[in-house]
Amino acid sequence: MFDPTEHSLDHDVEESMSLFERAKIGAIAPVAPRHPKRLLLVLDGSSQDQLSVELCRKLQARLACPVDVLDAREDRSSNDDAQQIAESLAAHACAKLPGESYEQILAAVQQTGCGLVVVPSPYGRELEKVGTDSTGTVIDVLLSRCPVPLLVVRQSYEVTDEPFSRAVLLLIAENEAAQDAAGWMLGLTAPGGVVELLLLVESETVENFRELMHAIDPNVEITSGQLSEALERSYVRLHRALWKAAELAKLRYQFRVATDAEGPPAELSSAADHPLLVLALERADHASQGHVHDRIRRSPHVVLVVPRD
Amino acid sequence: MEAILAEASGHSSTWIMLLFAAVMLFTYVGVAYEPFHKTVAALCGAAVLTVLALSLGVFGKYGEIHEHLAKDLNVFGVIIGTGILVGVTGKSGLFHFLSMLIVRATGGRAGRLYLAICGLTFVFVALLTIVPAMLILCSLVLVICRSLDYSPKPFLLSVAICANSGAIVTFASGLPNIMIGTAAGIPYAHFLLVAAPYAVVSLVIAMAYLRFAFRRELPWSQNPEEVAALRAKIDEFDPWALVDDRRVLVRSAVILALTVVGFALAQPLGVGMDFIAMVGGTAALVFAGKGVEDAIAKVNWTVILFFTGLFVIIACVEATGALDRLSELVVQMSGGQPMLLVAMLTVFSAGSSAIVDNIPVAATLIPIVQHIGGPSEPLWWSLVLGCNLGGNGTPIGSISCVIALHALHKEAHIDVGWGEFVKIGGTIMVLQTIGAVAYLLTLYGLNLFPSIS
Numbered sequence: 001m002f003d004p005t006e007h008s009l010d011h012d013v014e015e016s017m018s019l020f021e022r023a024k025i026g027a028i029a030p031v032a033p034r035h036p037k038r039l040l041l042v043l044d045g046s047s048q049d050q051l052s053v054e055l056c057r058k059l060q061a062r063l064a065c066p067v068d069v070l071d072a073r074e075d076r077s078s079n080d081d082a083q084q085i086a087e088s089l090a091a092h093a094c095a096k097l098p099g100e101s102y103e104q105i106l107a108a109v110q111q112t113g114c115g116l117v118v119v120p121s122p123y124g125r126e127l128e129k130v131g132t133d134s135t136g137t138v139i140d141v142l143l144s145r146c147p148v149p150l151l152v153v154r155q156s157y158e159v160t161d162e163p164f165s166r167a168v169l170l171l172i173a174e175n176e177a178a179q180d181a182a183g184w185m186l187g188l189t190a191p192g193g194v195v196e197l198l199l200l201v202e203s204e205t206v207e208n209f210r211e212l213m214h215a216i217d218p219n220v221e222i223t224s225g226q227l228s229e230a231l232e233r234s235y236v237r238l239h240r241a242l243w244k245a246a247e248l249a250k251l252r253y254q255f256r257v258a259t260d261a262e263g264p265p266a267e268l269s270s271a272a273d274h275p276l277l278v279l280a281l282e283r284a285d286h287a288s289q290g291h292v293h294d295r296i297r298r299s300p301h302v303v304l305v306v307p308r309d
Numbered sequence: 310m311e312a313i314l315a316e317a318s319g320h321s322s323t324w325i326m327l328l329f330a331a332v333m334l335f336t337y338v339g340v341a342y343e344p345f346h347k348t349v350a351a352l353c354g355a356a357v358l359t360v361l362a363l364s365l366g367v368f369g370k371y372g373e374i375h376e377h378l379a380k381d382l383n384v385f386g387v388i389i390g391t392g393i394l395v396g397v398t399g400k401s402g403l404f405h406f407l408s409m410l411i412v413r414a415t416g417g418r419a420g421r422l423y424l425a426i427c428g429l430t431f432v433f434v435a436l437l438t439i440v441p442a443m444l445i446l447c448s449l450v451l452v453i454c455r456s457l458d459y460s461p462k463p464f465l466l467s468v469a470i471c472a473n474s475g476a477i478v479t480f481a482s483g484l485p486n487i488m489i490g491t492a493a494g495i496p497y498a499h500f501l502l503v504a505a506p507y508a509v510v511s512l513v514i515a516m517a518y519l520r521f522a523f524r525r526e527l528p529w530s531q532n533p534e535e536v537a538a539l540r541a542k543i544d545e546f547d548p549w550a551l552v553d554d555r556r557v558l559v560r561s562a563v564i565l566a567l568t569v570v571g572f573a574l575a576q577p578l579g580v581g582m583d584f585i586a587m588v589g590g591t592a593a594l595v596f597a598g599k600g601v602e603d604a605i606a607k608v609n610w611t612v613i614l615f616f617t618g619l620f621v622i623i624a625c626v627e628a629t630g631a632l633d634r635l636s637e638l639v640v641q642m643s644g645g646q647p648m649l650l651v652a653m654l655t656v657f658s659a660g661s662s663a664i665v666d667n668i669p670v671a672a673t674l675i676p677i678v679q680h681i682g683g684p685s686e687p688l689w690w691s692l693v694l695g696c697n698l699g700g701n702g703t704p705i706g707s708i709s710c711v712i713a714l715h716a717l718h719k720e721a722h723i724d725v726g727w728g729e730f731v732k733i734g735g736t737i738m739v740l741q742t743i744g745a746v747a748y749l750l751t752l753y754g755l756n757l758f759p760s761i762s
Contacts, residue, residue, distance in 0.1 A: 009444075013716050016448035019405055023550045024456065240550050255553045 018229065022236050030244035031179065033186035036115030036149075039067045041091070042105055043081055047156050048120035048127060053085055054159040055151070055302070056118055059188070060089065062162065067091035068112045072104040072138075073124060102141040109148060117146060120153040121296060121303075127155060135296045143281060143292060143305065149184055150307075155300040157274055162190035164302075167276040168268070169242075170198050172205065172291055174234055177280035177308035182242050184306050185278040186249055195246055196254040197239055198268075199231045203261055228257045274301055281307040320630025325365055329626045332358055333673075336622060341665050348611050351618030358625035367628045377624035384616060386583025387487050389608050393590030394568060395437050396607030397597050399445075401561035402551045404433060408449050409548040417457050417539030419527045426450060426464055427471045427516050431508070434475030435482045436565065439709050443472060447716040454721075456542055461721045463523035466730075469713035470515050470737055473700045476709075477508040477693060480572060480582060484612070485671040485696040487582075492675045493689040496576040499759050504693055507748045511698060511741045518740065522733050560597040564589060619672050627676050636680035651687045651753060652746045654678070658695030659742045663702025663735075671696045686758040687749055694745040701738040704730045 041056045043049050060067050069091050071082040079096050086093035094112065097104040101123055109117060121127075122136030130136070135152075142150055167189045169181055182197070189195050201224050210222045232239075239255050246253035258265045268277065277299050282288040296303050320326070336354030340347045362368045398404070408429050415421035426446065433442035446468045454461040476483035480490045480497045490500070531539070552558050568589030575585050594601050626632060643650040654674070661670045671692060678688045700707025704714055704727055714730070717723045752758050 009712060009715060010719060012444050013448050013451075013712075013720070016405070016444050017452050017720070019402070019551060020409065020449055020452040020546075023405075023409055023546045023548060024452075025547050025550050026545050028547065236550050240547055243549065257553075 018233070022233055025237050025240060028237055028240045028244065030248055031182045031186060031238075031241045033245065033249060034180070034183035035063050035187040036065055038065055038112060038114040038116075040094075040105075040108055040112055040114035040117045041067055041069045041085070041089075042108075042117060042119040042123075043069065043071045043073075043085065044101075044120050044124045045071075045073055045076070045081065046120055046124070046126050048153050049085075051156045051159065051302075052118050052120055052153045053089070055153070055163055056091075057089055058159060058163050060091070062190075063187075065115075068094050068108065068114060070094040070105065070108045071096070072101040072108070074099075074101055074104075102138045102145075105138070105142060106145055109146060114148060116149050116151055117142070118151045118153065132297045135293055139296065140293070143289070143307070144283070146307065148307075150303075150305045151188075152296055152303040152305060154296075154302060162193075163274070164188050164276040165190045165193040166196070166273050167193065167278055167304075168196045168198050169278040169280070170200060170268070170295065171231075171235065171280065172200050172202055173231070173287065175280045175282050175285070175288055177282050177288075177306055178235070178238055179241075180308055181278050181280035181304075181306040182238060182245075184304060185276070186242075186245055186251070188276060188304060189249075189251055192250065192252075194252040194254060195242065196256065197235070197242055198265060199228070199235055199257045200265065201227045201231060201257070201259045203259065206259075224259050224261065228259065232257050268299070268301075276304055277301050278304045278306065281305050283307055283309050320633065321365070321367055321628075325367065326629045326631035326634065329358060329361065329367070329629045330631050332361070333622055333626050337665060337669050337673075340669055347666070348615040348618065351615045351622065353618075355618040355621035355625075358622055362625045362628065367625060373628075374621060374624060377628075378617070378620055381491070381616070381620045383581045383583035384487055384491050385613055386581070387481060387491075387586045388484075388613055388616070390583065390586025390588070390590035391438070391481055392608035393604050394565065394586070394593045395441050396604045397590075397593035398561040398565050399437075399441055400600075400604070401557045401597060402553065403558050403561050403565075404437065404442075404445050405449075405551045406548050406558065408433070408445060409546055409551060412449065412453055413543055413546055413548065415543070416536065417453075417543035418531060418536060419459065420529050422453070422457075422459075423464065423467065423520070423527070424516075427467055427512070427519075430468045430471040431475040431478075431512050434472045434709075435478035435508075436569070438481070438483055439472050439476055439707070440712070442475070443468065443709050443712045446472075447713055451716065451720050453543075456545070457539055459528075460526055460723075462717060462723050462725065463519070463526045465713040465717045466725065466733065467516070467519045467523075469707070469710045470519065470701050470734055471512055472709035473697050473707050474508050474512040474515060474741075476697045476700075477511065478505045479569075481586070483697060485667050486693060488668070488671050489675060489689055489692050489696070491582070492679065493685065494761055495689060496761075497572040497582065498576075499761070500693075501573070502759055503690055503752070507694060507745060510744060510748065511694075514740050514744060515701070515737050518737050519733070557597050561593065564592045564597055567592075615668075619669060623672050623676060632673075632676040633680050636677045639677060640681055647684075647687065648750055648753060650681070651691050651749050654688055654691040655695040655746050655749060656742060658692050659699035659702070659738065659745075662696050662699025663706040663738060667696040667700060667707070670699075684758075686761055687753045689761070690749055690752075690758070691745075694749070695742070698738060698741045698745060701734040701741065702731070703727070703734065706734070706738075710734065 039056055056067050067089050069082045069086040082093040094108050097107050121139045122130045123138035167185045169185050171178055185195055206224045206227055213220045213222050243253050279292045279295055281292045336350055339345045339350030411425050415425045430446050450461050450464040479500050480486055571585040575582050643653055674692055704710050714725055
């Protein structure tokens, strides 16, 4: 560099100071990994069941947790499918329950005391027909009411190795469920895998902020760079906590701040390694609800939703 | 008659020499004059002198200017390559991380912090050049001082002054070194043999005087309760929070280290410093860079254009023979005594660098030294030491002082006037320059200068 202009000097010094201030975070404890003590596998008779079953089989073996199998289809009185699959998994088949599919699932969660529900989306329909247009009523209700995390199964694929060798926790704003989601992400990632904290600044968010600030003060200019930095600063503690936890768990850790200005981040769209997309759901926050719905709709990958009331 | 004699000697006539020298001086005034952009001043001067050179027959044809510029292409390669390397390495958080790690190790105690900050400044400037190092150190000082409730003034002024010692250490530590090293063909290793030892001495001189000057401005001795409180505050900083990706950090460090080694081995390998710099920059983009476009945009094209203008100006003035005449004058003034010449050159380059940007000072003195006959090694080192240390003399002497004083004013609302600065910086500059002259004369007397073959 050469004689910087006063403006660039001010900007560069402030940017560097922000970086150092980011380091002032106090003592940080590593995120504690969370594992389900019991799994609830929900069948719907679609082609997604195959993936659901395989995921449960692998998780059961890895986490040594019992599995309950529920066939929550309203139009089916026979429980044969659930029995058959339960036998193949050395699991327990839940008795048929009354009510709508989502009522059956919520009742089964209560009865079994499970810690994680594996459920396909859209429920009871083929994904190829519905596409990205809807997550389905069952998922909508479960997102609003289910007290435990959901492992939402989307596009089917053949599970050849340990599932979830890569997991991505996607955050777009402040979220009180982020810490819980990070713990679950660590708990479900395959040994030796990669966990990533991806902070995403969406173009619409930048646009909204810009319009609001312009209305308050036309001279203030908000850029996606500023919002990226703000998001990064707000999650620096989680970043360090995840880093420490990943080291302890012998997982590789990556941290990235991205914008979607030139398309979705590669880790959300590439299908090669079937990553686990982890979303934190803050139920009291409408924006969080909308974000989670939207991401499930658009995701070809399995989505872990960790709720907080 | 004069014109015929001039033509016979290959020199232009006296009035042409004076005209070109005047335009060059006028350009330097423009470079020094704040409201006027340095690069614009240099390019304007280059344009005027090119027209004059072609019209007055100083250059036979336009292509001769390209021939002159071709000699300096490697300087551009070094600037571009190191610019990319420093940009990518900086983005990895490596230097922020290292500096925070070291500062934490001091426990926040004033004396240890002072030593650490001065030492870090010296090393970072040697590796990164002044401006990137100053941005990191100034921001670090401001953040840490806010947290520990210290006045930033002693630290920032110390950083500004110690930076000029760091700028002496290696070939690539600063632009004047790159220019002088390239013109003289000084191997990288010679900087470590000749310049680096005195850089350390000058650092010690600076730190000792600064410690004395600021003896009442910091709590140099602290009781155990204060020490514990400082430790608690400094432990709130986690250096790893500055690192996004550890692998990128490690790769950046490895590439930087290999590039420094490459500089030292450039001559034995038969390649130029510019090649090493470009390879280092390319490796950084391939292995450690996230945004290639951003990294390339970080290269300071302003300084490259400035150098283009400056080299054209020097080439035009040199072609008139004015610098030859000046060399003869300098030798006459020294009475042909090499030791006096060394002392004069050191003092002159330091004194003029205190007032004018040291790049035009170096650019002007380089051809003068080239035209002075006899063993030139002592003279080259006089330029290296003088051009860098002179920056301590005034608030505008060096970009490090400009940055530090501006940051102090903007972020801490503390102003340091010329009087106060010259009292400290000027004294240090004088002491360091005297020391430099003594050092160079000692090396000369003992025939310890490595030969530049």
